[in-house]
Amino acid sequence: MQNETGQIKRVLMKHARDAFRNQATIDAEWQALNYLGRPDFPLACDQSDRLAQILESLGCTIEWLPEDSSVGIDSIYVRDNAVVSDRGAVLCRMGKEARRPEPAALATGLEAAGTPVLGEIGGTGMVEGGDLIWLDGDMIAIADGYRTNAEGVRQLKSLLGDAVKEIVTVPLPHWNGPGDVLHLMSFISPIAPDLALVYSRMMPVFFRNWLQDRGISLVEVPDEEYDSMGCNVLAVAPRVAVMLEGNPVTRQRLEAAGVEVHTYDGSEISAKGCGGPTCLTRPLERG
Structure with missing residues (x-):
């Protein structure tokens, strides 16, 4: 599990049916959680089904999280709740206070x-x-920002032990402030051991140079496709990727780099909550 691009064999997900629960729950929560719009419950459920079908067709076995009344609609974004290593998982402590109950539920x-x-x-x-x-x-690259801090990294290293030999800390920009959803993976998605999709305008120079010095080629996301989550792409296997519909230039650039690209409609489960396919999945086993 200590890679981001091997063939996903098993993946943990939470269906919109169980995260959103019903339209009334969505209506009560979406504005307080800073969603960009009000998700439509039936359409969100259809989109979860379709994304699952794509992943299963690519060889992934899905483990579904059940409904849990202790967590809110953000619980659909399962990746954020845990870090998974070859030895097991470390439960996170969320930087977004409203999401603090999620790791225990996970x-x-x-x-x-x-x-x-x-x-x-x-x-x-x-x-x-x-x-x-x-x-x-x-080796891990980890952010220093509003959602992850130095004390959290210290504890994570202690829990992982010698499973991790080196940590590269990547400082994040203020961008739109602490209320925004900004992660390290907001501007980099590994696609293969030697390939990553990036939005360079947000990257620290040292980190961009460091990746290239290690022989990792970079595919650039254009400015006009950053806000539509063109940079949030899930590698299901080396050079096999799933991404949100509506980012044609990014898709074309990935395909030109030899990537097999599959797209899904995520208007309700991704765009409105600012969580793409990497956010919606927590791989548990990769080949």
């Missing part, structure tokens, strides 16, 4: 899926899964 699903829990981030520490990517098996 623990039940991890246990049912046979993934051991190594521990959890606590105290003043904060880590969100979208702020971390595995590189080269025992």
Whole structure:
């Protein structure tokens, strides 16, 4: 599991039916959670079904999280709640306060899926899964921003032990402030061991250079497709990717780099909550 691009064998997800529950729940929560629009419940459920069908057709077995009244509609974005290593999972402590109950709810699903829990981030520490990517098996790149802090990284390293040999800390910009959804994976999506999709205008220079020095080629997301989550792309296998519809230039650039691209309609489950396919999935086992 200590990579981001191997063939996904098993993946944890939460269906819109169980995260959103009903239209009344959506109506009560979406504005307070800073969604860009009000999701439509029946359409969201259809989109969850379609995304699952695409993943299953690409060889992924889906483990579904059940409905849980202790969490809100953001719980559809399962990646943020845990970091998964070869030894097991570390439960995160969310930087977004409204999401704090989610990791505990996820623990039940991890246990049912046979993934051991190594521990959890606590105290003043904060880590969100979208702020971390595995590189080269025992190396991680992790953000320093509004959702992940130095104390959280310290605890994470202690829980992972010698499973991680090196940590590269990537400072994030203020961008739109602490209320915005900005993660490390907001501007980088690994596509293969030697290929990543990036939005360079947001990247620290040292990190961009560091990736290229390691032989990783970069595919650039154009400005006009950043806000539509052109940079949020899930590698299902090396050079096999799933992305949100509506980003034709990014898709064309990926295909020119030899990537097989599959798209889904995420108007309700992705665009309005600013969570693309990487956010909607927590891979548990990769080949």
